[in-house]
Amino acid sequence: MKLRKNVAVSEAGLLFNPVTGESYSVNPIGVEIINLLREEKSPEDISKFILGKFATDKATFEKDYHDFIGILEHHNLLDSHEETKA
Amino acid sequence: MKKRKLKIAVTGLNAIDSPGPGISVIRALREAASFDVRIIGLSYESLEPGIYMHDLVDRTYSIPYPTAGIDTLLARLEYIHEKEKLDVIIPNFDAELYPFIKLETKLKAMGIHMFLPTLHQFEERQKVNLNEFGKKYNINVPRSKVIHDLSMVYSLQSEFSFPMIVKGKFYDASIAYSIEQVKSYYNKISAKWGLPIIIQEFIHGTEFNVTGLGDGKGNTIAAVPMRKQYITEKGKAWGGISISDEEMLDMTRKFLRTTKWRGGFELELMKNKDGELYMLEINPRLPAWIYLAVGVGQNIPEALVKLAMGEKVKPFTKYTVGKMFVRYSWDMIVDREEFEQISIYGEL
Structure with missing residues (x-):
């Protein structure tokens, strides 16, 4: 699961897809996850990182992570469409 | 080094809610690196805002509507040329292109240069001929x-x-x-x-536009794709952003290569949810948002003038992606005498 190479992400959390011209804003946790996707971290590594940094449980994170990946896929921001489990 | 000064006449001074391209073209020309300009505005109506923008337009002359006939237009252009010694005319309306194309040889003989599509190119891309155009050039059209x-x-x-x-x-x-x-x-x-x-x-999808310039030999001199971000009730872009869609650029290059398009243009494209790209319209002139192209590194009106003058132009190879334009409206305060001058004497 990789973020498309040409998608630009600002520190403030603005995603810009240069192919479509669309922009999206994401919250700080979203930025963290996107940066981890950029580094090609596995869903397990991303889960460990987020659970270590934020006060949430695994089940809640997994649900939110799937929702988030689904949104990124829907907007064509990911290179792969394969099913990923956190 | 002192730059040469060209006298360039421009139409489309109607910077209104459905704007003509004239003002954007003039801004581009005033930023040209290779020449200075004296800008002559050509107007159809006394309330076209560009007439009163004296920092952009040096002098304006009214010209007759295309319905008045080619000879009437020629007579008016001869009068303006006598006064101004024009080097180039850039017509910016679809409806006036036919008479200007017909007059191209006569104007050239007078020393006035233009860089327009041929009559065949102009007719072939008409909306009524779009089906045949798509078939002939193997371009996806609705x-x-x-x-x-x-x-x-x-x-x-x-x-x-x-x-x-x-x-x-x-x-x-x-x-x-x-x-x-x-x-x-x-x-x-x-x-x-x-x-x-x-x-x-009706194609469901997202609308995009590409503006550019063809040299008439099949080469792409310039091409900049844009996505409209803010659209008025009339469907005009009030804000937009430059994008980098290779498929759109390929379609543009194919359009220029196969038709040998001569002059500026704007392609109206639609991408459906399956990612299929359709060409909805080919506008045979520069668009009102042409200044975005200048902002991203391709001064297309400058290149068009150089081609009109018979000079060689190196194709642009890059532009900045993700640069936006945001249009705005602005109230000018105008003396009634100026309005009278253009309305009664046809010159300001």
Whole structure:
């Protein structure tokens, strides 16, 4: 699961897809996850990182992570469409 | 080093809610690196805002509407040329291109240069010919049908599904969801722009535009794709952003290569949800948002002037992606005497 190479992400959390011209804003946790996707971290590594940094449980994170990946896929921001489990 | 000064006449000074490209073209010319300019505005109406923008337009002359005939236009241009010694004219309206194309040889003999599509190119890309254009050049276009008579409307249901687009031959387009709406738009648009009316398949998707410049030999001198971000009720871009869609650039290069397009243009493109790209329209002139192209590194009006003057122009190879334009409106305070001057004497 990789973020498309040409998608630009600002520190403030603005995603810009240069192919479509669309922009999206994401919250700080979203930025963290996107940066981890950029580094090609596995869903397990991303889960460990987020659970270590934020006060949430695994089940809640997994649900939110799937929702988030689904949104990124829907907007064509990911290179792969394969099913990923956190 | 002192730059040469060119006298360039520009139409499309109507910087209104459905803006003509003139003011953007003039801004581009004033930023040209290779020449200085004296700008002569050519106006059709006394309230075109560009007439009163004295920091951009040095002098304006009114010109007759295309319906007045080619000879009337030529006579007026001869008068203006006598006063101004024009080097170049850049016409910016679809409806005036036909007379200007017809006059190109005569104007050239007078020393006035233009860089326009040929009459064949101009006619071939007309909305009424879009189906044939798509077939001939193997370019994906939406299915369309030309209708000359209101009675033809009833047969449309067997060929098109709703919604469908009802288009005027020059301007205007509306989405119709029923036969009653088709009839209503048919009457409204034909009353304004005449017949025929074009019925077009509705493509669900996202609209994009590409502006650029062809050298008339099949080469792409410039091409900048843009996505509209803010669209007015009239469907005009009030804000937009430069993008980097290789498929759109490929379609543009193919259009220029196969048609050997000469001059500026704007392609109206639609990408459906399956990612298929359609060419909806080919506008045979620069668009009102042309200044975005300058902002991203391609001064297309400058390159067009150089081609018009018979000079070699190196194709642009890059532009900045993600640069936006945001249009705004601005109230100018104008003395009544200026309005009188252009209205009564046709010069300001």
